[in-house]
Amino acid sequence: MxxxxxxxxxxxxxxxxxxxxxxxxxxxxxxxxxxxxxxxxxxxxxxxxxxxxxxxxxxxxxxxxxxxxxxxxxxxxxxxxxxxxxxxxxxxxxxxxxxxxxxxxxxxxxxxxxxxxxxxxxxxxxxxxxxxxxxxxxxxxxxxxxxxxxxxxxxxxxxxxxxxxxxxxxxxxxKGCVRFAVRTFGKSAHSSVPHEGENAIVSMAKIVQYLQEKMTPELGRLSDALCGPATLSIGTIRGGKQINIVPESCVIEVDRRIVPGENPHRVLADIEEELQGWCAAQGIKCAIEPLLLDWxxxxxxxxxxxxxxxxxxxxxxxxxxxxxxxxxxxxxxxxxxxxxxxxxxxxxxxxxxxxxxxxxxxxxxxxxxxxxxxxxxxxx
Ligand SMILES: [Zn+2]
Structure with a gap:
C-alpha cells in the first residue's frame, strides 16, 4: 500500500x-x-x-x-x-x-x-x-x-x-563559497601596433597563473575534518572583441569554496587585498567584483x-x-x-x-x- x-x-x-x-x-x-x-x-x-x-x-x-x-x-x-x-x-x-x-x-x-x-x-x-x-x-x-x-x-x-x-x-x-569576478583593464590599439596598447588578456593570464600557482596551493592548509579543504576554481574567462584589436578588457569568474570557520566577507576582502597588492607591483590594473557570498x-x-x-x-x-x-x-x-x-x-x-x-x-x-x-x- x-x-x-x-x-x-x-x-x-x-x-x-x-x-x-x-x-x-x-x-x-x-x-x-x-x-x-x-x-x-x-x-x-x-x-x-x-x-x-x-x-x-x-x-x-x-x-x-x-x-x-x-x-x-x-x-x-x-x-x-x-x-x-x-x-x-x-x-x-x-x-x-x-x-x-x-x-x-x-x-x-x-x-x-x-x-x-x-x-x-x-x-x-x-x-x-x-x-x-x-x-x-x-x-x-x-x-x-x-x-x-x-x-x-x-x-x-x-x-x-x-x-x-x-x-x-x-x-x-x-562548505560555503565566495564567488567573484576579476576584471583587467588595458588600452586598445590596432593589432598591427600592439606596443601602443596594453593587452588585458595578457594581464589576465598572469593573474590566472598567480591564482593557480600561488593562492591555490595555500588553501590546502585550510582543511576541515568533515568537509575537506578550501578550494579555488576559475570557471569562466571572457576577453577581447576581435582579432585585430588589442583587448582593453578581460574578465574571469572565480569560485572559492570556504570551510567552516571562514567568514565569506573576510575571505573576499583578503583576496582583494592580496590580489590588488600583487597587481599593483606588476603594473596591472584590475577590479574585483563580488558575485555571491555564502556562509x-x-x-x-x-x-x-x-x-x-x-x-x-x-x-x-x-x-x-x-x-x-x-x-x-x-x-x-x-x-x-x-x-x-x-x-x-x-x-x-x-x-x-x-x-x-x-x-x-x-x-x-x-x-x-x-x-x-x-x-x-x-x-x-
Ligand atoms: Zn536543493
Missing part, C-alpha cells in the same frame, strides 16, 4: 516550479505554494505568505503547541532547476522503488516528508515539547533570496532542519539539535553519524547570519539532484518522514 507521503510527493512533482532564473517556461513557485497553503488550511493550521519577489512568496506554517521558547524550524525550498532533457519530468513515475520526476530528490522529497510530519504532529500537538514552524522557501537554486527574506522576519527560532538530499545522513557542517555551516557535534537528531535516528534504526559535505544549503545562512544551530537532512542523494534522471527512493522519503516526526516529538 502506498504511504500517504508519496501521494503528497507525486502532487508536488506534478506542479512545475522551475526557478525563473532558468529562463523561459519556468513557472516559479506560486502554484506550488498554493498547493501547500491549501494542504495546511485544510487541517486548520495558520499559514502566511511572505512576498519575496513578484509572484514569488515564501510560505510559513506554524504549529504552536505552547512552547514559544523552543521553536524548531523545518525548511525546504520549493523551486527546482530546469526540466532539462528529462523524460516526462512532471509525471511522477515509480519504478523499482524509485520515484522519478524533476525535483523528486531536490528537494520535493524532503518537502513532502516535512509536510506530512507536520500534519501528523498537528493531530497530537500535546505530544510536542516545542513549537514547530515550516518554511517553504523560494529561490534556493539561484540566489537564496527566499531564505534571506525569511531571516528578515527575525522569528524566534531555536534550531533548524533544512531538507536537502543527504541520503538520510545528519549533515552538521558543509559555511558548522553546528558543533555537542549542540542539543545534533544530539537530538542522533537520538532520533538511532531510535529509528537510521544512520546516527554526523557528516560534512562539500556543497552548500540554506542551513549555513540560518547559522551564519542568525546563529541558529542547523543541520541538513533529507531523502535522496545529491548525485541524483539536478540530473537528467532525477529520482528518490520511496522508502527513503518514508523514513525521512519518521525522522522529522521523531525529532519534532523529542526536541525541546
Amino acid at each position: 502506498k504511504h500517504p507521503v508519496i501521494d503528497i510527493l507525486e502532487d508536488l512533482v506534478r506542479i512545475q516550479s522551475v526557478n525563473p532564473h532558468y529562463g523561459d517556461g519556468a513557472n516559479g513557485e506560486m502554484e506550488l505554494s498554493r498547493y501547500i497553503e491549501r494542504f495546511f488550511r485544510r487541517i486548520g493550521l495558520p499559514v502566511r505568505r511572505q512576498p519575496v519577489a513578484e509572484g514569488r512568496d515564501n510560505l510559513i506554517v506554524e504549529l504552536r503547541t505552547g512552547h514559544p521558547d523552543s521553536v524548531l524550524l523545518y525548511e525546504a525550498h520549493m523551486d527546482t532547476v530546469s526540466l532539462g532533457s528529462m523524460e516526462r519530468p512532471l509525471v511522477p513515475a515509480i519504478r523499482d522503488g524509485r520515484l522519478f520526476g524533476r525535483g523528486a530528490c531536490d528537494t520535493k522529497g524532503s518537502l513532502a516528508a516535512m509536510m506530512y510530519a507536520m500534519e501528523q504532529c498537528a493531530r497530537y500537538p500535546e505530544l510536542l515539547r516545542c513549537d514547530l514552524v515550516l518554511c517553504a522557501s523560494v529561490d534556493e537554486e539561484h540566489a537564496f533570496t527566499g531564505l534571506l527574506k525569511f531571516l528578515e522576519l527575525d522569528m524566534p527560532i531555536s534550531a533548524a532542519v533544512v531538507g536537502e538530499p543527504t541520503e538520510l545522513k545528519i549533515v552538521a557542517s558543509h 559555511a555551516l558548522h553546528t558543533p557535534p555537542g549542540n542539543p539539535l545534533v544530539r537530538r537528531a542522533r537520538d532520533a535516528a538511532s531510535a529509528l534504526g537510521l544512520n546516527s553519524g554526523v557528516f560534512g559535505e562539500t556543497y552548500g544549503s540554506n542551513a549555513s545562512k540560518l547559522q551564519g547570519i542568525k546563529g541558529i544551530p542547523s543541520i541538513v537532512y533529507g531523502p535522496g542523494s545529491i548525485a541524483q539532484a539536478h540530473s537528467r534522471e532525477e529520482w528518490v527512493a520511496v522508502s527513503d522519503v518514508e523514513r525521512a518522514t519518521e525522522f522529522y516526526m521523531e525529532l519534532a516529538r523529542t526536541f525541546r
Whole structure:
C-alpha cells in the first residue's frame, strides 16, 4: 500500500516550479505554494505568505503547541532547476522503488516528508515539547533570496532542519563559497601596433597563473575534518572583441569554496587585498567584483539539535553519524547570519539532484518522514 507521503510527493512533482532564473517556461513557485497553503488550511493550521519577489512568496506554517521558547524550524525550498532533457519530468513515475520526476530528490522529497510530519504532529500537538514552524522557501537554486527574506522576519527560532538530499545522513557542517569576478583593464590599439596598447588578456593570464600557482596551493592548509579543504576554481574567462584589436578588457569568474570557520566577507576582502597588492607591483590594473557570498555551516557535534537528531535516528534504526559535505544549503545562512544551530537532512542523494534522471527512493522519503516526526516529538 502506498504511504500517504508519496501521494503528497507525486502532487508536488506534478506542479512545475522551475526557478525563473532558468529562463523561459519556468513557472516559479506560486502554484506550488498554493498547493501547500491549501494542504495546511485544510487541517486548520495558520499559514502566511511572505512576498519575496513578484509572484514569488515564501510560505510559513506554524504549529504552536505552547512552547514559544523552543521553536524548531523545518525548511525546504520549493523551486527546482530546469526540466532539462528529462523524460516526462512532471509525471511522477515509480519504478523499482524509485520515484522519478524533476525535483523528486531536490528537494520535493524532503518537502513532502516535512509536510506530512507536520500534519501528523498537528493531530497530537500535546505530544510536542516545542513549537514547530515550516518554511517553504523560494529561490534556493539561484540566489537564496527566499531564505534571506525569511531571516528578515527575525522569528524566534531555536534550531533548524533544512531538507536537502543527504541520503538520510545528519549533515552538521558543509562548505560555503565566495564567488567573484576579476576584471583587467588595458588600452586598445590596432593589432598591427600592439606596443601602443596594453593587452588585458595578457594581464589576465598572469593573474590566472598567480591564482593557480600561488593562492591555490595555500588553501590546502585550510582543511576541515568533515568537509575537506578550501578550494579555488576559475570557471569562466571572457576577453577581447576581435582579432585585430588589442583587448582593453578581460574578465574571469572565480569560485572559492570556504570551510567552516571562514567568514565569506573576510575571505573576499583578503583576496582583494592580496590580489590588488600583487597587481599593483606588476603594473596591472584590475577590479574585483563580488558575485555571491555564502556562509559555511558548522553546528558543533555537542549542540542539543545534533544530539537530538542522533537520538532520533538511532531510535529509528537510521544512520546516527554526523557528516560534512562539500556543497552548500540554506542551513549555513540560518547559522551564519542568525546563529541558529542547523543541520541538513533529507531523502535522496545529491548525485541524483539536478540530473537528467532525477529520482528518490520511496522508502527513503518514508523514513525521512519518521525522522522529522521523531525529532519534532523529542526536541525541546
Ligand atoms: Zn536543493
